[in-house]
Amino acid sequence: MxxxxxxxxxxxxxxxxxxxxxxxxxxxxxxxxxPGQYPFTRGIFPDGYRGRLWTFRQYSGFGxxxxxxxxxxxxxxxxxxxxxxxxxxxxxxGLDPVDSMARPEIGKVGVSLSNLAEAEVLFNxxxxxxxSTSFTINxxxxxxxxxxxxxxxxxxxxxxxLTGTIQNDILKEYVARGTWIFPVGPSMRLICxxxxxxxxxxxxxxxxxxxxxxxxxxxxxxxEELGYTLANGLTYVDELKRRGGDVEKFAKxxxxxxxxxxxxxxxxxxxxxxxxxxxxxxxxxxxxxDSKALAFRFGVVCGGSSLVAPQPYNNIVRVTVETMAAxxxxxxxxxxxxxxxxxxxxxxxxxxxxxxxxxxxxxxSGIGRTVDPLGGSYFVEYLTGRMEEETLRVMQEIEDYxxxxxxxxxxxxxxxxxxxxxxxxxxxxxxxxxVVGQNAFRHTDQKDEVGAVFALDPQAxxxxxxxxxxxxxxxxxxxxxxxxxxxxxxxxxxxxxxxPYLVDCCHAYATVGEMVSCLKEVWGxxxxxxxx
Amino acid sequence: MSAGNVSxxxxxxxxxxxxxxxxxxxxxxVISLALRDAGAEVIYTGLRKTPEYVxxxxxxxxxxxxxxxxLSGSHKELVRDVMxxxxxxxxxALPVFVGGTIPQSDxxxxxxxxxxxxxxxxxxxxxxxxxxxxxxx
Numbered sequence: 001m002x003x004x005x006x007x008x009x010x011x012x013x014x015x016x017x018x019x020x021x022x023x024x025x026x027x028x029x030x031x032x033x034x035p036g037q038y039p040f041t042r043g044i045f046p047d048g049y050r051g052r053l054w055t056f057r058q059y060s061g062f063g064x065x066x067x068x069x070x071x072x073x074x075x076x077x078x079x080x081x082x083x084x085x086x087x088x089x090x091x092x093x094g095l096d097p098v099d100s101m102a103r104p105e106i107g108k109v110g111v112s113l114s115n116l117a118e119a120e121v122l123f124n125x126x127x128x129x130x131x132s133t134s135f136t137i138n139x140x141x142x143x144x145x146x147x148x149x150x151x152x153x154x155x156x157x158x159x160x161x162l163t164g165t166i167q168n169d170i171l172k173e174y175v176a177r178g179t180w181i182f183p184v185g186p187s188m189r190l191i192c193x194x195x196x197x198x199x200x201x202x203x204x205x206x207x208x209x210x211x212x213x214x215x216x217x218x219x220x221x222x223x224e225e226l227g228y229t230l231a232n233g234l235t236y237v238d239e240l241k242r243r244g245g246d247v248e249k250f251a252k253x254x255x256x257x258x259x260x261x262x263x264x265x266x267x268x269x270x271x272x273x274x275x276x277x278x279x280x281x282x283x284x285x286x287x288x289x290d291s292k293a294l295a296f297r298f299g300v301v302c303g304g305s306s307l308v309a310p311q312p313y314n315n316i317v318r319v320t321v322e323t324m325a326a327x328x329x330x331x332x333x334x335x336x337x338x339x340x341x342x343x344x345x346x347x348x349x350x351x352x353x354x355x356x357x358x359x360x361x362x363x364x365s366g367i368g369r370t371v372d373p374l375g376g377s378y379f380v381e382y383l384t385g386r387m388e389e390e391t392l393r394v395m396q397e398i399e400d401y402x403x404x405x406x407x408x409x410x411x412x413x414x415x416x417x418x419x420x421x422x423x424x425x426x427x428x429x430x431x432x433x434x435v436v437g438q439n440a441f442r443h444t445d446q447k448d449e450v451g452a453v454f455a456l457d458p459q460a461x462x463x464x465x466x467x468x469x470x471x472x473x474x475x476x477x478x479x480x481x482x483x484x485x486x487x488x489x490x491x492x493x494x495x496x497x498x499x500p501y502l503v504d505c506c507h508a509y510a511t512v513g514e515m516v517s518c519l520k521e522v523w524g525x526x527x528x529x530x531x532x
Numbered sequence: 533m534s535a536g537n538v539s540x541x542x543x544x545x546x547x548x549x550x551x552x553x554x555x556x557x558x559x560x561x562v563i564s565l566a567l568r569d570a571g572a573e574v575i576y577t578g579l580r581k582t583p584e585y586v587x588x589x590x591x592x593x594x595x596x597x598x599x600x601x602x603l604s605g606s607h608k609e610l611v612r613d614v615m616x617x618x619x620x621x622x623x624x625a626l627p628v629f630v631g632g633t634i635p636q637s638d639x640x641x642x643x644x645x646x647x648x649x650x651x652x653x654x655x656x657x658x659x660x661x662x663x664x665x666x667x668x669x
Binding site: 089090092093095100101102103104105108109173176177178179180218219305308309310343344345417418419421422425426428429438439453456528530532 | 568574576577637
């Protein structure tokens with residue numbers, strides 16, 4: 001049944017009322033400042049994309065390291081400018097492929113990376129001295145970071161030349177993504193160890209990407225996404241300081257990650273507000289002075305739950321709108337989802353179109369030619385100010401509740417997100433929110449999925465297990481035991497940085513599962529509060 | 533929801549489960565809230581449960597139906613394992629529903645295992661409630 005389609009709603013999806021016309025007198029601040037200058041509303045670099053284009057960084061990975069290596073080389077060959085590694089669920093939650101819970105999940109949502117031998121295959125023929133790699137990994141981030149260092153060592157790439165990002169953001173895992181392992185305290189320790197070690201040894205690497213993306217995809221509004229992310233950011237800053245970090249130094253390498261959904265102006269203003277709020281918070285709360293430490297750097301993903309399975313080619317249009325929002329908002333790196341990601345892993349065909357979307361916008365549309373082209377628009381300055389106000393309100397609510405950590409451990413944040421998702425679903429079901437092809441303009445004989453079906457090699461899981469067993473056979477078992485014992489005893493004392501121990505374990509071909517088991521013995525596991 | 537019956541699932545106990553390692557629980561939680569609104573008593577397992585755990589809780593709690601939420605692509609293996617576990621707990625007749633990221637090409641396989649219906653994110657909640665209500669009548 002088709003619902004009558006109304007004109008644009010008067011509110012943004014976050015619930016902000018928008019006047020039919022915005023005039024000059026409606027904006028509080030008439031001067032949005034200059035890009036590259038505090039508080040960076042217009043951007044963090046004075047020359048924007050003319051100085052440096054955003055990175056085309058497509059999230060990708062499946063099956064064996066060989067399969068993924070092949071897909072990475074295809075994407076790099078097609079013009080992608082940075083790697084983004086998707087890891088399978090066993091790797092993400094710290095289980096080896098032979099674990100009974102791991103077997104059905106091997107290689108499904110990402111590549112299986114259980115030990116250094118797999119990492120060597122994954123990056124075969126890829127020059128880690130030149131290509132930057134982003135890893136979406138959280139519970140086992142410290143381990144995968146250590147493995148990246150170990151593989152660079154083996155390739156002869158000096159550690160200080162490594163570039164890239166590791167997501168390493170456990171707070172959002174507890175709330176929206178679910179790959180937590182250890183309780184909050186020890187998890188925060190691992191995050192901080194990774195950041196502080198990286199600042200010294202891999203100074204060009206971003207050891208954290210504080211992500212609102214997942215709470216957004218789980219149903220939070222753009223305002224909540226920003227509010228929760230910045231609240232998490234401050235929580236990490238406080239913990240890093242508590243552990244002796246110098247905020248002027250580590251803040252330079254904090255980065256952020258967001259979704260871009262369909263309301264173009266809300267997204268652009270979200271990013272402008274984000275830069276302004278973060279710079280102001282760091283300056284007023286922590287006294288940060290250095291521009292580089294105040295600059296809010298972020299990557300984005302365009303797509304996710306804004307894409308739908310019915311009439312999937314429409315998703316190409318959606319991702320295009322979202323990419324434009326990301327560029328107009330000044331993102332440093334962009335991942336564009338393929339049109340079929342609403343129901344499967346992308347094929348080469350759909351992955352290529354996703355990449356071309358960015359390239360067409362970059363090289364044909366001209367929208368990146370000048371910094372913050374929408375700056376000065378009455379509406380954009382108005383909405384930026386409103387997004388800022390609402391975001392600060394969300395952050396205050398969390399403070400009033402007792403802070404991020406309490407909100408997570410009580411299950412309070414999780415419940416809010418679930419309720420918000422329920423609201424959103426009800427609005428779509430009732431037709432109050434229009435989703436073209438899903439609740440409006442449907443075909444009566446709806447063919448929901450089109451195009452090639454992605455097929456994971458049915459041998460992949462067996463191959464992964466076989467290779468894993470081979471590594472166990474060939475490695476020096478005594479050396480592995482030694483490195484794991486050292487890791488475990490270091491973990492027991494809170495003020496030792498664990499990264500060097502993890503690097504040693506990786507070099508000995510200890511597995512992700514073995515390292516995690518070691519740490520579970522010391523720290524235990526997180527107990528999920530189930531609260532609806 | 534149908535105009536005639538405000539609580540189409542009143543008196544029903546339904547288990548919503550997350551077997552396997554997938555950590556995305558929004559769908560499971562949204563369904564749980566919708567079923568609760570429709571009058572059902574809902575037990576949600578939380579993340580990262582084994583098929584054996586799901587079957588055991590289903591039988592211990594004496595539920596009327598089991599809903600499995602799967603978004604990691606491992607639905608064929610995990611649904612099969614849950615169905616086998618339910619058999620071994622002598623609950624093979626318990627109606628099982630699946631929701632999540634299920635390509636159309638896999639629906640037949642799941643229905644062939646004995647799953648009553650497969651739901652995807654684009655389906656309206658009252659369609660899902662109505663389907664459950666019919667199946668449990």
